[in-house]
Amino acid sequence: MSLFWQEIKKIWRPGILTAILVLSGMLYYVQSFDYVERMMNEEYVISFSVLEELFQRCGPAVDRSEWPILQEVIDREKKVFAGYLAENPDAVAAGVTTWEELEAYTKESGDLSLDRWAYRSKTTNCYTVFKLEQFQEWCKTVTDWSKEGWEAWMFGFYPPQWQQRILELEERWAEEGKPLLYALDTSYLELYFAKHLPMTNVLCVILLLSPALVRDRLRRMRSLQWSSRRGRKVLRTQLAAGFASAGVLVAVNTAVYTAIMLSTGVNSFLDCPISGRNWFGWTMGQYILSLIVLAALTGLAAAGLTLFLSCHTGNYAAMLFKAILLHLAVGWWFTVEIMQFSPFGSLRPWGGSDFIFVPPAAVYICVGALLAAGWGLCLWTCVRQRRREL
Amino acid sequence: MTLLGYEWRKLARMPVLWAVLALCAIFNCTQMLEIAPYIDLFNEAGEAASQLGQRVDGDFLTGLRQREQTACRDTLLEAVEGMDNVFETLDIQMLSAYYEKYMDSSPLAQSLMAWKYDMAEERAAHLARTGAAMDLYAGPVTTQVHQFLFGNLLLKVLMESAVLGMLSILYLLGYEDIQHTTHAVCATRTGRKLWWPKVLAGVGAAVGLYAVLAGSALAAFFTVWDFSGIWSASVSSQFNCHTDLLIIRPFMTWADFSVAGYLAAVLLLGGVLVIVLALLAAVAGLLVRNVYLAGLVLMVLCTSGYAVGVALAELGWWELFVVFTFNPVLLLLEVNAWFTEVGMNTFIPWQETVGTVGGLALLSGGTALALRRFRRKDVLV
Structure with missing residues (x-):
C-alpha cells in the first residue's frame, strides 16, 4: 500500500470521524x-410558489408596466388571508374580515392577539x-438622498464609493425594474453559506487533522522515517x-449543506439578481457559489x-489548546469579520458612526x-526539515 | 516535594497553557470596550449614590437636584423621578401562565413551573416590603452594566476556566503516556495510586486558573468602573432586569443580595462549577485512555449539554427537558440570571445551586469509581 x-x-x-459527525450535526x-x-x-x-409565479410572469425584476400583475397577486393573497380570518372565531367576534381591517383593529384597540395569531401560528399566508x-412599497419608492430623513442621514455615513454604487444601482433599477428577490429574505442564505458553512468546515478540518502529525512525534517515529528510503520526503506525503x-471533508460538508438548502426550493431563484447593494451585479446563484468557494478556501487555509x-x-493536550485557539481565531472571529465585508465591502469601527470603505475584492x-x-x-x-538535525 | 507539587510542576512547564492564559486575560480586558458608551452615566450614578446613598427617596431627589447640572445628571434625574415600587404591582402569575402554556403537553413541567412562580410571588411580596426596587444601583444603565459583568465577562471567565481546567486535567492524566513511563509507573502499587494526585492537582489547577482569570478580569473591570457607591445596592433595583423568551422581568433573587454579596455568591458558585467540569474531564480522561479522543468526548458532551436541551424544548419533551436543565453546561450559560427565577431553563428555586452541588456529588463519585477501575485496568491494552 503506498505511503x-x-x-x-x-x-x-x-473515533475522530464519529466525533466530527456528532459535533457538526x-x-x-x-x-x-x-x-x-x-x-x-x-x-x-414568502410562499415560494407565489414568488415563482411572479418570476414566471414578470421575470427577475418588476418594472412599472408589471405593477398591475403584482397588485393582482397581492389582491388574490389577501382574499386567501380573508378565508383564514373567517375560520378564526376570535377574528369573527372582533368583526375582522380582511387584511386592512386586521391592521386597523390592531392599531386602534392595541389588542395584539390576532396579529400574533396571524404571524406566529404558522397557519396563515x-x-x-x-x-x-x-416589495410593492419598495418598487414604488424613489429615494431622494438629498432630502431629510433617516435614510438620507445614514447615507451621509457611507463612504463615497458606496454612495456612488447605490446611486448607480438605483438608476439601473429605475430602468429595468426592481429585483424580485427583495421579497425573499436572503439574509438566511447569507448567514448559512457565509457564516455557518465556513465555521463547520474549519471545525471539522481542525478536529480531523490536529492529531495527524502529533502522533508521529509522540511515538518518536522521525528517526525511523528519515532512515527509510523515502527519507525526509515523508513529511511532504503526510502534508x-x-x-x-x-x-x-470540505467537499462533503459543502455538498450536504448545499443539497439541504437547495431542497427547500430556493434553487428556483438562482438566476435572479440579488437585491442587496452588491458590487458585481451577481445573480443569487453566482453569489452563493462565491460564498461556497470562500468557505471552502477558509477550510483549506x-x-x-x-x-x-x-x-x-x-502532545495531544497542547494540540487541543492550539486547536481551540485556531478554531476561535479562524472559525469564529475571521468568519464573522469576513461576513462584514460581504457583499458590499465596508467596515465600521467599534463605537464609530462612519463606515470605512474596503475594496470589493x-x-x-x-x-x-x-x-x-x-x-x-x-x-x-518542509524546507526547514531538510536541514534539521535528528 | 509532594506528588501534588510534582504534578503542578508538570503543568507549569507547559508553555502553551501560559500563552493561552495570557491571551484569555487580554481578551477579557478588551471586552470592556463594549460598554464604554455607558461610563459617563454610570459614573454620575455612582457619585450620586456615594454622596446621597442608594435608596431613592425625597432626600435623594433633593440632593440630586442640587448636584451640578450636566446632561448625565439630567438623564439620571429624569429616570429616578419616575421610580415606583414595581414589586407591589408585579404580575408574577402572568409569567407563570405564559410558561405553563408553553409547556402544556407536560403536567409535570407545568406543576413545577407553577410551584416555582408561587415561591417567586412570595419573594416579590418580600421585596415590595423591603423596597429593594427603590435602590438606584447604577441608574438607567444598570441592566447594561450588570448584564455585561455577569452575562458577558464572568460567563467568558467561567468558560475559559472550564476549558483550561479540563485540558489541564487531560494533560496530567496523559502525561505518563507522553513520557512513555506508564508501564513502569503502573507496574507498582504506589504508581497506580498516582492518578489520585493527578486528579486533585488538575482540579486544583482548574480552581487556580479560574482565580487568575477572574481576578485579572475583575481587577481590570473595577479599575475602570468605580463601584464604590454601588456595592451596597440591592441587585433587585427596578433598573435591573433580565429577559427570557422576549419577556423582560425584574431581577428578583431568591435571597436579599447586595451587589457585593451577589458577586461573591456568583464567584463562589462559579468556582464550584469549574470543579464540576474538571471532574467531568477527569472521568473522561480515565475512561478514554487516548487524550485526544477524551478531548473529543468532552467536546461532544459539552456541546450536547446545550444542543440536546434546545432539541428537547423544540420537540416538547418537557419531562426530559426538566432533568436536562440540571446539567452543568446549561447552568453555566444561565450565569447572567443566577439566583433568580431565570425563566424557562429552571424549574425549582436555587436550581443552579442544587444542580452544581448535585453535579459535584455525582461527578466526585464518578471520578472515584473511574479511579478504582483504573487501579485494576490492564494498561498494556
Whole structure:
C-alpha cells in the first residue's frame, strides 16, 4: 500500500470521524436547522410558489408596466388571508374580515392577539401578504438622498464609493425594474453559506487533522522515517494526505449543506439578481457559489494552519489548546469579520458612526492571505526539515 | 516535594497553557470596550449614590437636584423621578401562565413551573416590603452594566476556566503516556495510586486558573468602573432586569443580595462549577485512555449539554427537558440570571445551586469509581 494511502488511513480514524459527525450535526441543528425548516415549511418567509409565479410572469425584476400583475397577486393573497380570518372565531367576534381591517383593529384597540395569531401560528399566508406589500412599497419608492430623513442621514455615513454604487444601482433599477428577490429574505442564505458553512468546515478540518502529525512525534517515529528510503520526503506525503483529507471533508460538508438548502426550493431563484447593494451585479446563484468557494478556501487555509501546528506540537493536550485557539481565531472571529465585508465591502469601527470603505475584492484577498499563510507555513516546514538535525 | 507539587510542576512547564492564559486575560480586558458608551452615566450614578446613598427617596431627589447640572445628571434625574415600587404591582402569575402554556403537553413541567412562580410571588411580596426596587444601583444603565459583568465577562471567565481546567486535567492524566513511563509507573502499587494526585492537582489547577482569570478580569473591570457607591445596592433595583423568551422581568433573587454579596455568591458558585467540569474531564480522561479522543468526548458532551436541551424544548419533551436543565453546561450559560427565577431553563428555586452541588456529588463519585477501575485496568491494552 503506498505511503500516501497509509497516511490517509492514519488520518481517517473512526473515533475522530464519529466525533466530527456528532459535533457538526449538533452545530448544524443549533445554527442552521431553524432557517432550513422555515424555508421548507414556508414559515416567516414568502410562499415560494407565489414568488415563482411572479418570476414566471414578470421575470427577475418588476418594472412599472408589471405593477398591475403584482397588485393582482397581492389582491388574490389577501382574499386567501380573508378565508383564514373567517375560520378564526376570535377574528369573527372582533368583526375582522380582511387584511386592512386586521391592521386597523390592531392599531386602534392595541389588542395584539390576532396579529400574533396571524404571524406566529404558522397557519396563515400572512408573511406572503406582508412581504408582497413590502416589495410593492419598495418598487414604488424613489429615494431622494438629498432630502431629510433617516435614510438620507445614514447615507451621509457611507463612504463615497458606496454612495456612488447605490446611486448607480438605483438608476439601473429605475430602468429595468426592481429585483424580485427583495421579497425573499436572503439574509438566511447569507448567514448559512457565509457564516455557518465556513465555521463547520474549519471545525471539522481542525478536529480531523490536529492529531495527524502529533502522533508521529509522540511515538518518536522521525528517526525511523528519515532512515527509510523515502527519507525526509515523508513529511511532504503526510502534508499532501492532510490537505487531500481536508479537501474531501470540505467537499462533503459543502455538498450536504448545499443539497439541504437547495431542497427547500430556493434553487428556483438562482438566476435572479440579488437585491442587496452588491458590487458585481451577481445573480443569487453566482453569489452563493462565491460564498461556497470562500468557505471552502477558509477550510483549506485552516487545514494548512492545523498541519503546521500539529507538526510542531509534542502532545495531544497542547494540540487541543492550539486547536481551540485556531478554531476561535479562524472559525469564529475571521468568519464573522469576513461576513462584514460581504457583499458590499465596508467596515465600521467599534463605537464609530462612519463606515470605512474596503475594496470589493477585500474578502477574497483576506481569505487568499489566510490560505497563503497556512500553506506557506507548511512549505517552510518542509524546507526547514531538510536541514534539521535528528 | 509532594506528588501534588510534582504534578503542578508538570503543568507549569507547559508553555502553551501560559500563552493561552495570557491571551484569555487580554481578551477579557478588551471586552470592556463594549460598554464604554455607558461610563459617563454610570459614573454620575455612582457619585450620586456615594454622596446621597442608594435608596431613592425625597432626600435623594433633593440632593440630586442640587448636584451640578450636566446632561448625565439630567438623564439620571429624569429616570429616578419616575421610580415606583414595581414589586407591589408585579404580575408574577402572568409569567407563570405564559410558561405553563408553553409547556402544556407536560403536567409535570407545568406543576413545577407553577410551584416555582408561587415561591417567586412570595419573594416579590418580600421585596415590595423591603423596597429593594427603590435602590438606584447604577441608574438607567444598570441592566447594561450588570448584564455585561455577569452575562458577558464572568460567563467568558467561567468558560475559559472550564476549558483550561479540563485540558489541564487531560494533560496530567496523559502525561505518563507522553513520557512513555506508564508501564513502569503502573507496574507498582504506589504508581497506580498516582492518578489520585493527578486528579486533585488538575482540579486544583482548574480552581487556580479560574482565580487568575477572574481576578485579572475583575481587577481590570473595577479599575475602570468605580463601584464604590454601588456595592451596597440591592441587585433587585427596578433598573435591573433580565429577559427570557422576549419577556423582560425584574431581577428578583431568591435571597436579599447586595451587589457585593451577589458577586461573591456568583464567584463562589462559579468556582464550584469549574470543579464540576474538571471532574467531568477527569472521568473522561480515565475512561478514554487516548487524550485526544477524551478531548473529543468532552467536546461532544459539552456541546450536547446545550444542543440536546434546545432539541428537547423544540420537540416538547418537557419531562426530559426538566432533568436536562440540571446539567452543568446549561447552568453555566444561565450565569447572567443566577439566583433568580431565570425563566424557562429552571424549574425549582436555587436550581443552579442544587444542580452544581448535585453535579459535584455525582461527578466526585464518578471520578472515584473511574479511579478504582483504573487501579485494576490492564494498561498494556
